[in-house]
Structures are given as C-alpha cells and as structure tokens.
Amino acid sequence: MKILITGGHTGIGLELTKKLLIGKHKIGLILRNRERKNSLSKNINTENIDFFFADLSDQKSIVDIADEIIKKWHNVDIIFNNAGVLLDSIYLSKQENEMHFEVNTLAPLILSMKIWEKTKEKKEIKIINTVTDFLHKQKKLVSKTILEPVRNRKLIGAYLQSKLALCLLMNDWGKKEEKVMVYHVTPGPTKTKMTSGPGMPIWLKPIRNLFFAMPKKSASHLYNVAFNKNLSDESGSFIQKGKVYSIPFQIDSHTKSKLLERIKV
Numbered sequence: 001m002k003i004l005i006t007g008g009h010t011g012i013g014l015e016l017t018k019k020l021l022i023g024k025h026k027i028g029l030i031l032r033n034r035e036r037k038n039s040l041s042k043n044i045n046t047e048n049i050d051f052f053f054a055d056l057s058d059q060k061s062i063v064d065i066a067d068e069i070i071k072k073w074h075n076v077d078i079i080f081n082n083a084g085v086l087l088d089s090i091y092l093s094k095q096e097n098e099m100h101f102e103v104n105t106l107a108p109l110i111l112s113m114k115i116w117e118k119t120k121e122k123k124e125i126k127i128i129n130t131v132t133d134f135l136h137k138q139k140k141l142v143s144k145t146i147l148e149p150v151r152n153r154k155l156i157g158a159y160l161q162s163k164l165a166l167c168l169l170m171n172d173w174g175k176k177e178e179k180v181m182v183y184h185v186t187p188g189p190t191k192t193k194m195t196s197g198p199g200m201p202i203w204l205k206p207i208r209n210l211f212f213a214m215p216k217k218s219a220s221h222l223y224n225v226a227f228n229k230n231l232s233d234e235s236g237s238f239i240q241k242g243k244v245y246s247i248p249f250q251i252d253s254h255t256k257s258k259l260l261e262r263i264k265v
Contacts, residue, residue, distance in 0.1 A: 003226075004028040004069065004076050004115070006056065006108070007083030009040045011192035012130070015219035016080065021048060028069060028076075030054050030083075030111075056083055056107040057093045059265045066114035075119050078226050081108030081166075082130040086159050086199035090149045097262050101146035104162035106263060109169050116180060124179045128225055129170060131163040131184045136238045136245035138164055143255050147262070154201045165259060168251035171236040181235045185225050187218035188241065 003020055007013040008029040020027055027049045031037055037051050050072065054065035069076065085103045093102035112127050119125075138160075145161040152158055167184045174182040189195070189212040200208065225231065225239055238245045251259075 001025045001077040002028065002073050002075065003078045003080065004030065005080040005082055006030045006111070007130075008080070009036045011194065012187050012190055012215045012218045012222070013080070013082045014040075014043075015216045016082065016222055017049075018044060019219060019223050021045070024048070026050070026073075028052055028073065030056070030065060032056070056111075057099065057102050059095055059106070059110055059263065062107055062110045063114055063265045066111055066118060069115065070118040075121060075123065076115055076125060078126045078128065079112055079115065080128050080130070080222060080226075081112065082222070083107070084130065084163075084194070086155070086194045086197065087152065088154065088198035090152050090158075095262065095264050098146050098149045098158055098162075100158040100162040101165065101262070104159070105146070105166045105169065105259070108166060109173070110263060110265065112170070112180075113173060116177065122179055124181060126181045126183065126226060127170065127174070128222055129166055129182070129184045130222060131167060131186050131238070132160060133186045133188065133240060135164055135167060135184065135186070136240070136247060138248070140249065141165055141168060141251065141255060143258060147258060154199055155204070159199070164247075165251075167238065167247050168249075169256065169259060171247065172251055172256060174235055181232070183225050183231065183235070184238045184247075185222050186238075186240045187221050188213055190215055190218040 003025050008017040009031055029049055030052045052065050054061045091099040093099055141164050142161050146158050170182045174180045191212045195208050234244055238247055
C-alpha cells in the first residue's frame with residue numbers, strides 16, 4: 001500500500017512509520033526540511049520511504065507537494081494527518097490565520113482534498129486524522145477561538161477547537177465523496193516533545209511524566225484503525241481507546257463558509 005504520513009519523523013509519527021515499514025508498505029513522509037530527513041536516516045532504514053518537503057503552515061507549499069506526490073505515486077491508499085502544533089501563545093501563519101487552525105485544521109484538509117482532487121484513477125482512500133480526547137463530548141464548535149483569537153488557553157482553547165473543526169470539515173467533505181473514508185483517532189495522552197513543550201499547561205506536566213503513554217503504544221491506535229476492516233461503514237467516526245463514537249453534531253453552513261474562506265489556494 002502507498003501510505004502518506006505527516007509528522008512521521010518524531011514521536012507518535014515515528015513509531016507509526018516504523019510499524020508500517022515492517023509491513024513492507026511504501027511510505028511517503030512529508031517533512032519540513034532535509035535536516036529532518038537526515039536526522040531520521042540515522043535511526044531507521046529509509047530504503048522504502050519517499051521523502052516530500054513542505055511547510056504545513058504555508059498553503060501553497062501544501063498544494064505543490066500534493067501535486068508532486070500524485071505525479072510520483074499516481075494514487076494514495078492511506079493518509080495519516082498526524083502532524084500538529086500545541087502552542088503557548090497566539091501566532092499567525094503566512095496566511096494570517098491562527099496557527100493551530102492553520103496547521104491542525106486547514107493543512108490536513110487542504111492536503112487530503114488536493115491529493116484526492118489530483119488522483120485520476122480514484123479508488124477508496126482512508127484518511128486518518130490524529131486528534132485529541134473527548135471530542136465526542138463537545139456540544140458545539142467555538143469558531144471565534146480560531147478565527148478571531150484574543151488569547152490562547154493552553155490545550156482547551158484553539159488547540160481543542162482546531163481539532164474539532166478538522167473533524168467537522170472533514171466529515172462534511174467526506175460525505176460528498178463516496179470513496180473517501182475519514183476517521184478521527186485520538187492516540188491518548190503521550191510522552192512526546194509536544195506534551196513536554198510550552199503549550200502544555202504547567203499543572204499537567206507532573207501528570208504527564210507519571211501517566212502518559214510512550215509513543216509506541218499510542219501509535220498502535222492509529223495503525224489499528226488503518227487496517228480494521230470492520231470500520232468500513234464508520235466513516236466520520238471519532239475513535240478513542242478502540243471505541244467508536246460519533247461527533248454529536250454537524251457543522252452549519254455559515255460556520256463552514258467562514259472557516260473555508262480562510263483557504264487562499
């Protein structure tokens with residue numbers, strides 16, 4: 001199978017890459033730069049990996065890399081939208097979007113849509129998004145948090161809303177494409193660079209050190225969804241600890257329009 005991964009060079013993504021390589025799949029890693037490729041090459045055998053370079057905060061860069069991928073591969077079987085950011089403050093992207101929204105929501109949406117749009121011979125594709133816990137418990141999307149940011153509430157502010165927005169927009173798009181299967185998977189609390197960084201609330205860091213899982217275990221949740229044939233009718237689902245849930249609401253047309261107008265390509 002041809003499997004594309006963002007954020008596949010570190011943490012959960014790296015463990016997922018290792019696991020997929022055991023299965024002799026063709027892996028495509030989207031990395032920010034060649035330095036990350038060189039670092040990765042020191043740790044694993046990259047013989048069966050194709051490297052693609054793009055800045056996920058730059059929409060044109062994403063469109064260009066989607067074109068490069070399809071020219072080389074012709075089609076993709078699985079996309080793991082695993083890359084993401086968890087930030088300590090408000091930062092703006094090149095497109096002047098709040099950075100959680102840009103990288104966690106728009107980047108995977110643009111990449112997935114462009115890959116599918118450019119694929120000539122369309123067969124079923126699985127899109128697996130790495131999200132966060134308890135999205136099935138959310139009552140609504142607070143779009144103002146990511147469209148008109150005033151302050152960053154660590155973990156529960158723009159980060160949470162960006163992941164929820166990704167689910168809602170992906171589900172809305174996936175319903176229109178019969179062969180696009182979308183799944184949103186939380187790997188659970190994990191010891192990664194992200195969860196040890198400044199975007200984590202200070203009070204959570206001692207808990208992280210004691211109770212968060214290692215990346216290898218968390219990666220297995222993403223891997224299992226990719227190859228679970230029993231999920232064929234569950235497109236649009238949110239999956240936590242192996243249990244399948246539904247996001248309890250759909251995005252309304254007004255909010256969808258406001259979010260999508262931030263796509264500039």
